[in-house]
Amino acid sequence: MTKISPSKVEERSFVVEGPVSASCLGELAIDPEMSNFRPAEIQKDALLQIAADDYCKVFIAVSEKVIIGYLAFHQPHELTRWSSLPFILELGAVEISPRWRRQGVGKSLITAAGRHGFMENHVVISLEYAWHWDLEGSGLDMWSYKDVLYRLFSKIGFRVYQTDDPDIMEHPANFFMARVGKNINENQRGDFLNHLYLDSLTYK
């Protein structure tokens, strides 16, 4: 169970909720077309695990008891440079069912998350990898897709930072965004900025 009270935002024919508990997620079905990252049922299991972790946050868009979109925040992977900073939270994924895209669901999810207090206590990072994007489904080229994501995350104060994170440097369209919460102090901010570029000889 998460400790933060869920909020609900009614909009068109879907509802955005979050952060949701694993038990709340367990009562819902998932749209089978939500398979951008992995098959929908496997993705639902992953969301259940994330929601069960107190540190993580899951926001969902629901229509008629079916999850039609989600946005998940989790701790950075332990093998990355970001895991050494306890105030970092990673926006891991946002996915909307193909039949619900371009109807404001993604925007509603990110806006709902942006209103929550946990955002202010963290530097929230998002590592955007071009190989995750649904170019075929969107009809967009890589650079236009990148711009859609950039504009989406910018709506709640994310900004682009340059970094030598090897995963970001892997492809020219990959990019790194972060949102520094209001309650992040100058030392934490400095630690975050220092982690953008690490000496490759000392980076493990």
Ligand SMILES: CC(C)(COP(=O)(O)OP(=O)(O)OC[C@H]1O[C@@H](n2cnc3c(N)ncnc32)[C@H](O)[C@@H]1OP(=O)(O)O)[C@@H](O)C(=O)NCCC(=O)NCCS
């Ligand atoms: C990217 C994604 C989350 C967008 O969700 P969505 O619900 O379709 O987005 P919205 O309808 O809220 O639109 C948000 C903005 O993006 C724009 N947009 C979204 N898809 C677009 C497209 N295919 N072409 C042009 N603009 C697009 C909208 O016009 C809107 O712009 P505005 O704020 O200026 O009006 C969705 O396409 C998706 O799930 N893609 C697959 C997974 C993925 O790529 N995730 C991101 C990496 S983790």
